[in-house]
Amino acid sequence: MLVLPLLGACTSHPESQPKPDPLPLPTSPPPWVTETLPAEPTTRPLVFAVNARRPPMSMPKPVAEWLQQGIVDNWDQLGQPSAPLRTTDRTDRLDHLPMDTVAIVAADAVGPAVRVIEVDGVDPLRDPDDYPVQVAGPPHAPVTTMTVVGDVMLGRQVTGHAALGPMSARLASADITVGNLESTLSDDGSPRQDPVGDSFHADPGVRAGLRGAGFDALSLANNHTGDYGDRALVQTVDLLRTAGLPTFGAGRDLAAAREPVVVSRHGVRFGFLGFNAIGETPEAAPGQPGALSVSMPPRTGPLDRAELDRVLSDVRRLARVADVVTVLPHWGTQYTNRPDPIQAVVSRALVKAGADLVVGGHPHWVQGAEQVGDALVVNSLGNFVFDMDTPETNEGLVLEATFWGDRLMAADFVPYRIGLDFAPRVVSRADAAGTFERFWEFSDLAATR
Template identity: 35%
Template sequence: MSRWQAVALVMLMVLGTTLARAADSVVRIAFVGDVMLAESERTGQLIAEGGDPFAHVRGLLAAADLRVANFESSAGTQGRPDAEKPFSFRTAQPALRVFSSVFDVAGVANNHAGDFGREDFAETLTALRAAGVQTFGGGPDLKTAHRALMIERKGVRIALLGYLDFFPRWFAATPGRPGVAWLDTDQAALDIARARHDGADVVLVVPHWGVEHEPRAHRRQRAAARALLAAGADAVIGGHPHVVQDHEVFRGKPVLYSLGNFVFDGFEDEDNNTGWVAFVDVDRQGVVSATTRVVKIDASGTPLPDPDRAGPCWCRGEAVMSPCAKVRP
């Protein structure tokens, strides 16, 4: 064997090893529920006073390769509060910077994204991206709102799709007008197919749905989740009810109907002040596992890991989810 042949053989071996490692790469994605940092709320005021509502969970979230949160607020400066809603929320720039220091991605398909109107929502998208946070579940027009956010980590291409299934429906994006993606399962099937066509290895759907304060998903949620998975989604990770909800495995794929609150004040009941951090591990074949960690939210809206309670866990091939082993600090 000549010297050049030997060099070529070594290069092929190195390339083969690199490709094998890429094929086996597992990406850990952290999902959390509602994050409320509005300047009118205690959480936003805490930041204005120099505090950090994420202080006790930064280490927990740092274990993920990608961190995703539902951004439950406007971050613009335009418009007026929605007169038909009891609460309209706006996040100031200092709080937005704190948010961006923790999360890589913000889901905007929720019922408070449009609290100050369509132009303000467009500004909110710009503000989040300027802060270094990518967005999904909404856009400047209908087509963009329904286009998956594609992110690559460790050679795995991950598509995120977000949908709103709770009033106000008027805030759904339309051709030429900004807004959020409305949950229509036929349209979502097309969105999932488009994400696959664009090269997604994994498609994860994050719907904002359900009845507030209800611990179990209702029939509409269950039917929609199963339709999304049948259409090719690899997992469904929901939110909105302000409590954690039940879970299931359908066609070998996990569904977490609601992660509950994460950073949110103003609730007194324990179930409203309990949330899950969902760590979803994925590879090129789909979801490898889903692990939850329980957080308890204090009076200021700040989450703290709760080692005394266990959420659901699941691994590929298992027919049901089971309680996670408790994690001691």
């Protein structure tokens, strides 16, 4: 009987109490919700890397799993000649990986001194998202492919031939394609070479073939850009640029010749410079058309340190605005696979100044490659299109480079042979055995210790 009065004493009329302010609506999830949300998992390829001097390989995923489990112990299980096979997960030996070893490592550990094995036909560096063997780790940076070819001469006997046609689709498939154009597009002047037949002039109509092959930039820093004098040189630059083919390494004056080309892909900026060390084309100067030049052996005297310092200054300046710097020097001795010692001196200076990739031209034969720090130096890729008639001048290599962000991850050398129509065509590794033998003989890249 006392409960009701007690309840009555403890209860007041609702209208006698002030109403509380309404609670504010939350503008973000409570801290305890945010903290317990799992992070989105990310993965990266687990790659199977071999020495870069080995041929391309592919294997099905079950074989990749057997490699991980240590079941594979002979190269014949990977379709190669029989020999004992070892595996390692060490990343500190990849620059000089033994020929008998497969390194099983996360993709971001590799570089141009190794070749990665495709799994189920997928290249883990070019197509990392589709690659079937993944491990936990940070996501990869944007992938950019770059193709670099050797000397392209579209005049003389090449005139009238669609020499770029057979490889146009392959070149155009790269995100960036670059080469050295070793012929003018104007003959508005007297030929300067001796003999006169060594003055190279191509019809302006070749621009369609260059565009069709996907060229994004062309170096004019060579000894034939000046074959028909100053006026023809300037006209050649203008004709190419008005056709959407940016040029570098030569121009109407020194400032123009020093101006780089910068190409952006996937948010990464790729910068290009070139210089001529062979002479014949006039040296660009204030008010003087010509090529950006560096005097050096074997053709233009002792190394001119002031001219080299000027190029190194250009490399440093470009490295401040570009993520990747590529330099195309025209240098060296013709008709030999052996680089001149001075090329190593100059290439190391270029790398120290900020070059990530150095690809030379002029020797007309392939010359070796080396890795300098994280940079790659290729002394010569050989002729790409030319009308010469010896076996060595009719063979060469296309450099197909893969970048993740600003880092060079892979460098594949694709062999070809120039036919009777002056057009290069890809050949098998077996057919190119001699080319690779000469290339690797003078290469420090991937050399075993």
